[in-house]
Amino acid sequence: xxxxxxxxxxxxxxxxxxxxxxxxxxxxxxxxGLNVFGTIDYQSLIRGGHxxxxxxxxxxxVYCQDDTVDLIIALNKExxxxxxxxxxxxxxxxxxxxxxxxxxxxxxxDDINLIHVPLRKxxxxxxxxxxxxxxxxxxxxxxxLDYDPQIMNQVLKDAFKPKIAQQNIDATxxxxxxxxxxxxxxxxYKLQKTKTDGxxxxxxxxxxxxxxxxxxxxxxxxxxxxxxPSTSILHFLASVDREYxxxxxxxxxxxxxxxxxxxxxxxxxxxxxxxxxxxxCLMSEGIGMVGMTETSPVVVLVQRxxxxxxxxxxxxxGDLRFAIHASQGxxxxxxxxxxxxxxxxxxxxxxxxxxxxxxxPAIIISDKYLGESNQTTQIYDQTxxxxxxxxxxxxxxxxxxxxxxxxxxxxxxxxxxFPGTKNALVRTNADEHNELGYTTExxxxxxxxxxxxxxxxxxxxxxxxxxxxxxxxGPKTAxxxxxxxxxxxxxxxxxxKILNKNEDKVNYLQVIYLTPFPTxxxxxxxQSAKETVVVENNQxxxxxSLIREHLLVDVDHRILQYDGRPFNPQxxxxxxxxxx
Amino acid sequence: xxxxxxxxxxxxxxxxxxxxxxxxxxxxKKALIELGLQREDVVLVSGIGCHGKMVNYVNINGFHGxxxxxxxAAQGIKLANPDLTVVGFAGxxxxxxxxxxxxxxxxxxxxxxxxxxxxxxxxxxxTGQATSTSQQGFKSKSTxxxxxxxxxNPVAHALISNGSFVARGFSGDMFHLKSLMxxxxxHRGFAVIDVFQPCVSFNYLNTYDWFTQRVYKxxxxxxxxxxxxxxxxxxxEWGDRIPIGIFYKExxxxxxxxxxxxxxxxxxxxxxxxxxxxxxxxxxx
Numbered sequence: 093x094x095x096x097x098x099x100x101x102x103x104x105x106x107x108x109x110x111x112x113x114x115x116x117x118x119x120x121x122x123x124x125g126l127n128v129f130g131t132i133d134y135q136s137l138i139r140g141g142h143x144x145x146x147x148x149x150x151x152x153x154v155y156c157q158d159d160t161v162d163l164i165i166a167l168n169k170e171x172x173x174x175x176x177x178x179x180x181x182x183x184x185x186x187x188x189x190x191x192x193x194x195x196x197x198x199x200x201x202d203d204i205n206l207i208h209v210p211l212r213k214x215x216x217x218x219x220x221x222x223x224x225x226x227x228x229x230x231x232x233x234x235x236x237l238d239y240d241p242q243i244m245n246q247v248l249k250d251a252f253k254p255k256i257a258q259q260n261i262d263a264t265x266x267x268x269x270x271x272x273x274x275x276x277x278x279x280x281y282k283l284q285k286t287k288t289d290g291x292x293x294x295x296x297x298x299x300x301x302x303x304x305x306x307x308x309x310x311x312x313x314x315x316x317x318x319x320x321p322s323t324s325i326l327h328f329l330a331s332v333d334r335e336y337x338x339x340x341x342x343x344x345x346x347x348x349x350x351x352x353x354x355x356x357x358x359x360x361x362x363x364x365x366x367x368x369x370x371x372x373c374l375m376s377e378g379i380g381m382v383g384m385t386e387t388s389p390v391v392v393l394v395q396r397x398x399x400x401x402x403x404x405x406x407x408x409x410g411d412l413r414f415a416i417h418a419s420q421g422x423x424x425x426x427x428x429x430x431x432x433x434x435x436x437x438x439x440x441x442x443x444x445x446x447x448x449x450x451x452x453p454a455i456i457i458s459d460k461y462l463g464e465s466n467q468t469t470q471i472y473d474q475t476x477x478x479x480x481x482x483x484x485x486x487x488x489x490x491x492x493x494x495x496x497x498x499x500x501x502x503x504x505x506x507x508x509x510f511p512g513t514k515n516a517l518v519r520t521n522a523d524e525h526n527e528l529g530y531t532t533e534x535x536x537x538x539x540x541x542x543x544x545x546x547x548x549x550x551x552x553x554x555x556x557x558x559x560x561x562x563x564x565x566g567p568k569t570a571x572x573x574x575x576x577x578x579x580x581x582x583x584x585x586x587x588x589k590i591l592n593k594n595e596d597k598v599n600y601l602q603v604i605y606l607t608p609f610p611t612x613x614x615x616x617x618x619q620s621a622k623e624t625v626v627v628e629n630n631q632x633x634x635x636x637s638l639i640r641e642h643l644l645v646d647v648d649h650r651i652l653q654y655d656g657r658p659f660n661p662q663x664x665x666x667x668x669x670x671x672x
Numbered sequence: 673x674x675x676x677x678x679x680x681x682x683x684x685x686x687x688x689x690x691x692x693x694x695x696x697x698x699x700x701k702k703a704l705i706e707l708g709l710q711r712e713d714v715v716l717v718s719g720i721g722c723h724g725k726m727v728n729y730v731n732i733n734g735f736h737g738x739x740x741x742x743x744x745a746a747q748g749i750k751l752a753n754p755d756l757t758v759v760g761f762a763g764x765x766x767x768x769x770x771x772x773x774x775x776x777x778x779x780x781x782x783x784x785x786x787x788x789x790x791x792x793x794x795x796x797x798x799t800g801q802a803t804s805t806s807q808q809g810f811k812s813k814s815t816x817x818x819x820x821x822x823x824x825n826p827v828a829h830a831l832i833s834n835g836s837f838v839a840r841g842f843s844g845d846m847f848h849l850k851s852l853m854x855x856x857x858x859h860r861g862f863a864v865i866d867v868f869q870p871c872v873s874f875n876y877l878n879t880y881d882w883f884t885q886r887v888y889k890x891x892x893x894x895x896x897x898x899x900x901x902x903x904x905x906x907x908x909e910w911g912d913r914i915p916i917g918i919f920y921k922e923x924x925x926x927x928x929x930x931x932x933x934x935x936x937x938x939x940x941x942x943x944x945x946x947x948x949x950x951x952x953x954x955x956x957x
Contacts, residue, residue, distance in 0.1 A: 294957055307952070312939040312943050333933070335952075336947055336949075343744065343777075345773060348743075348744035348777075350744075351737060351744035352744040352748035353748060354737075354745060354748060355717070355752070358748075358752075360753065360939075361751075361752035361753070363752075385737075481943070481944055511712070511749070513712060518734075519733060519734040519735075520736070521735075522736055530728050
């Protein structure tokens with residue numbers, strides 16, 4: 093019997109509530125004290141097609157999905173055909189044999205269990221909609237796993253309005269009873285309520301973490317145009333803007349969103365927008381304007397595979413160079429890559445502070461895998477939220493000389509006043525400008541102003557010495573260093589665990605700040621590595637090229653995947669072993 | 673009280689002698705004086721083109737943004753601080769070519785701000801190419817055989833996009849233009865004024881004389897600016913007689929009227945205060 097170590101997959105057509113039921117199951121695990129990772133795989137369509145949600149729940153911390161699954165809830169035949177080979181030996185498939193006819197040849201496995209539950213009939217008998225089949229199946233899954241059904245009932249009560257909740261509770265009970273009667277003690281996996289350290293935990297997606305952090309950080313304007321996989325930030329913020337006194341709006345284009353958040357920043361409000369690659373293209377000119385006007389909105393780039401429309405609902409890390417270089421000309425910026433839901437929250441807080449303090453654009457680069465996967469994490473510490481906006485002149489300017497928005501100072505940072513401040517006129521300009529913000533074409537002054545903007549980078553680089561711009565995970569003395577950035581963190585941590593089972597083979601260098609590039613720190617760490625392996629979800633290994641650019645060294649091996657799917661830990665460990 | 677002297681800047685004006693922009697500049701300064709606005713409370717937003725230099729020539733708050741994006745930048749400023757009087761200045765290519773997409777949406781959104789379009793029916797600063805308001809057949813460097821499609825009608829477009837204040841002015845009649853600006857800035861909602869502004873260097877067709885011979889004032893012809901049908905009819909008038917003045921105005925809720933949760937809040941100051949998100953996290957447990 094395997095207890096508290098389970099991967100469950102719910103699969104079916106789009107519109108069948110796949111994501112919802114996966115998340116309900118995940119929450120039931122969370123409330124039983126388990127650590128959970130949940131991720132959705134869906135296609136760019138509204139109805140039909142094939143969607144699946146994977147939940148991995150264990151006593152120990154889980155960082156990503158597993159290569160195999162133990163239990164499948166199949167709401168259509170495609171789910172069985174596509175995923176049966178991922179099923180671990182002794183695993184089971186819950187399905188409705190009245191609806192899905194599958195032959196022995198089609199199944200081609202005799203080491204797994206087929207669990208028929210009359211999902212449709214039960215849903216019909218309860219006079220519920222067809223979509224309720226998935227809750228019937230959840231009930232059956234809980235019975236097979238011998239888990240406490242009361243936990244799921246409470247989850248349903250919290251998720252739905254009373255009438256719908258009761259319908260769903262009845263549905264899970266029917267599924268539960270059916271499985272208990274017909275398949276008692278036949279499944280080798282169990283879930284049990286487990287003791288936790290008592291700290292409150294949440295099950296949160298990367299996009300939600302970024303959105304929560306924006307609220308915490310005092311962001312008062314969020315403007316965006318829908319683009320998968322960034323849209324859930326808009327959905328989340330739009331659903332809570334009234335509670336938090338925020339203005340959240342959907343603009344006509346990404347161009348409008350970008351210029352709007354820049355205008356808001358000029359007028360003194362913390363602002364943010366989010367998009368994916370295509371929208372980021374449209375925002376690029378605006379990002380340059382932010383660099384030139386020394387405003388400070390936060391831009392979230394949730395990557396998906398390109399070029400062009402690419403694979404709209406899948407994951408990639410192909411926009412790293414784009415984020416670093418987007419827009420014409422040269423200006424300092426921040427590019428920050430969180431690797432999990434904890435970093436997504438705390439690094440977003442940092443992004444708001446650093447952007448404002450240094451009056452530069454801050455780009456948070458994540459991807460579909462991080463943005464739309466949920467993970468359990470400790471609740472975000474609200475006492476840790478510190479707001480640092482740099483020097484601001486509020487209410488009345490008391491200086492003796494005329495206020496200069498772009499005053500040249502020792503560190504390049506000009507004290508900010510916002511329009512409406514008495515005795516100060518605040519002028520900024522996308523054209524090259526003088527300290528007062530008036531247009532200039534003078535060669536000496538133009539050089540001075542360009543130098544002023546880059547001077548800020550020195551101060552920023554100095555401050556970043558107090559930030560975790562990189563993290564070294566695992567045994568310091570390992571011979572091989574795996575290098576990655578962003579959402580590959582989960583699969584790499586899991587692969588490292590597999591590889592280091594018997595000896596300390598590898599460690600993992602996670603690069604968090606991509607601009608400014610933490611050259612010195614990476615250099616120090618790589619000095620003790622005999623061999624390096626870069627792992628990335630892109631085709632040309634953009635991180636390798638950055639390492640070469642900044643350190644003048646080549647990495648030894650590159651493991652790349654660009655099929656829109658995240659790495660799975662076991663196969664990643666295998667690929668690493670093959671190159672060593 | 674703000675004076676013309678207060679509004680002067682140290683920048684040397686680089687518009688061509690006789691440029692239609694001078695009339696717009698003076699009308700705007702006089703409108704500010706008439707309205708009794710404090711310099712600190714007004715933000716001038718401009719795009720790219722000759723008009724964009726407005727930021728250099730009026731000593732008030734200024735945001736000189738990028739080509740075509742006056743509206744969203746100005747909206748961001750207004751959303752951040754609704755106490756500010758926000759006036760956007762755009763050019764015809766700036767607004768009706770590059771920024772056309774924002775134009776219709778701004779009418780719908782109805783934020784309380786003003787947009788003044790310097791419409792000289794040509795691209796000036798790039799030394800004479802056609803724009804979307806160049807007349808059919810207009811010969812320019814980019815259209816040596818004449819512009820092929822018919823011109824856009826920004827006034828009619830503003831009307832059918834639900835603009836709540838739609839006007840047209842002529843920079844050759846500065847006092848009339850000033851009074852339009854005063855009304856536009858006073859209007860509660862999004863106000864647009866399309867301003868005929870002769871380009872003395874690159875528009876050989878639509879000159880001061882050309883406009884002077886044609887324009888007439890709607891208010892002198894008994895036009896009812898609350899009648900949308902009539903406004904649209906007037907907007908379609910083009911040829912020997914071209915109307916200027918207020919085509920249409922209506923009082924309707926502004927965008928901010930639908931944001932009761934931020935009413936009266938000092939958002940720039942609130943951005944300095946951490947917000948506790950525990951309530952939202954509870955739903956994720």
